[in-house]
Amino acid sequence: MNTMRHLLAGCLREEPNGYMVTELVNSFPTVQDLMNASEDELKLIRGIGAVKARQLTAILEFVKKVNAPVADKRVIIRSPQDVCNLVRSDMEYLQTEHFRVVGLSTKHHVLFQETVSQGTLDASLVHCREVFKLLIKRASASAIFVHNHPSGDPTPSPEDIELTRKLVEAGKLLGIQVLDHVIIGRSSKYISFKEQQII
Template identity: 45%
Template structure:
């Protein structure tokens, strides 16, 4: 069980499919989350190589966010993981979290809808429930952090404006970008999406926190309501 269970190693994969070799030749950005985690796991279990095991762990915990929130003891109990690998995974995820709150010049700068979507599309496009997230930005559009406001069965018409801006006020954010996903995969904005955008833009004016955009995330694609002029017209 755990770290001691014999299994398939990364070296059992064809050279062109090995995550470490792919990282060396293509760069870390070319690898999927599962491939990056497989590098940390090193070995799989019987009938499952390291990449497949990594994908199963991601699925079991609901992606990177779930892996970050997972209790250490629960991660240790995952078949094929165990204490040593759980420690490595937790350390790697914590480094990623610390990077997100690093010095402003090291944080991502959001200059376009594509920049914002690049931070959200891969994960949110695969979520099976609706999530509503807020990107908090400073005066230079550096990302301060991303907060999740709602999760589950979501009707955007029921979103409370105060909840959306709460962390922005606490973090002294100068601007925000809001985003939510459509689990159907179709990012076409609904009338409710447009109405809530209009309400958020107006509230942002009153709070002096500009709403730069509202992204609707679908499967491998997104819609910028700002680019479409939906909900951002002057009232």
């Protein structure tokens, strides 16, 4: 919390224990809350006008971009950590579950990544046909599935496990190997179904 106060104070040129920083911390108590704050929400705090709100959202957007992988670099997936590095910057702070498909070539180069479902706080609706339609269309040799847990705890639920097993079976029928399913938590935490021997 003290680190967050000092970072905000530096960005806004305010005192760490001043009114504006205190109100920001009270209104957006976690990094997740702050990363998802809109300019309009920031302007509700006394002392933060359009200029400061725009300045703060620009800084937060810059942080996301810095943590994102280089767009024109061909990414190769060799491990679950590579998957986490690929998606963490834009999935770690989401407030609802997003289910993403990562299509890979025969040499495990990332061909594409696309969100196929956005759920509520606890669940995401995923249909096998939508998932594999994308993979077939992009001529993917294999796939990795990724979704986030807004709670920050990447422990898979029984529903996560059941869905993954269905997707693995569908992949076998279609000749597209499901290499892994990675759940993204917070603070760079993740769980790999492959490492956990769930698949």
